[in-house]
Amino acid sequence: MTLVDARSAVRAGPFRTVANAITVIRTLAAVTVGVAALLAGSVPLLVVAYGIYWLGDMLDGLAARRLHQETRAGAVLDIVSDRACTAVLCVSLVARMPEVAAVALVFLPSFMVLDTMLSLAFLCWPLVSPNYFHRVDRRVWALNWSPAAKAVNTAGVIGAVAFGQFRLALAVALAVLAVKLWSAVAVARLLDRDGRA
Known part of the structure; x- marks a missing residue:
């Protein structure tokens, strides 16, 4: 389903989906590893954090489509989560590589x-x-x-x-x-x- 009808356009959910769970887990994991990379000044940890972020971002979208769990709430959660990951990982990258x-x-x-x-x-x-x-x-x-x-x-x-x-x-x-x-x-x-x- 790509379009929502006028009544469901104002509905966000359901929120409890496998896809949203993947989004939350990948965000917490990528941000945690990203902060650890920042504190340790570790490029390998930063690479792992980016890997978690990108793999998780692909998986949550795939799960949403395959399990027919695409929701407006899930889309917004994904967008916000991408920004959380990117902000932390970019700061960690700049701290390690000022250039x-x-x-x-x-x-x-x-x-x-x-x-x-x-x-x-x-x-x-x-x-x-x-x-x-x-x-x-x-x-x-x-x-x-x-x-x-x-x-x-x-x-x-x-x-x-x-x-x-x-x-x-x-x-x-x-x-x-x-x-x-x-x-x-x-x-x-x-x-x-x-x-x-």
Whole structure:
């Protein structure tokens, strides 16, 4: 189910699902290991924390789809949990590798503010999650929530950093920021178009 009817559009749940349990567990685990990595100054622990975050993020989405447990509450929980993980892991990364501070200064506001607002915009339409935003606008969806966009938005930046390509990481972060700014303007127009502003 991708769309919700008018009555269920205001319902969030159910909240007790396998997918949401995975989200909570992966968030607690990634944040805990991320804080441990920060305190120990440990790159291996940071790698483990990122692994927990990304694997858990894939698993909770897979569980939600396979078990037919996609809910608006689950989508919001996933979005908020991604921000908690990213904030802790990015701070840990910058503490261990100060040379990535410029990348973080571009990436964090883009992900924590612009991407959060964009990701929560699905709540303005009768959609279950941003994964179905293509029903509102295919271009905005393709640039933000398609599988390729999700990979580039975070993994592209972190992957470039992991390979010591800091200029490339900064270039990717700036490109993502430009896409988020364009998308924010596009979503504002869509809200006006559909009388949801």
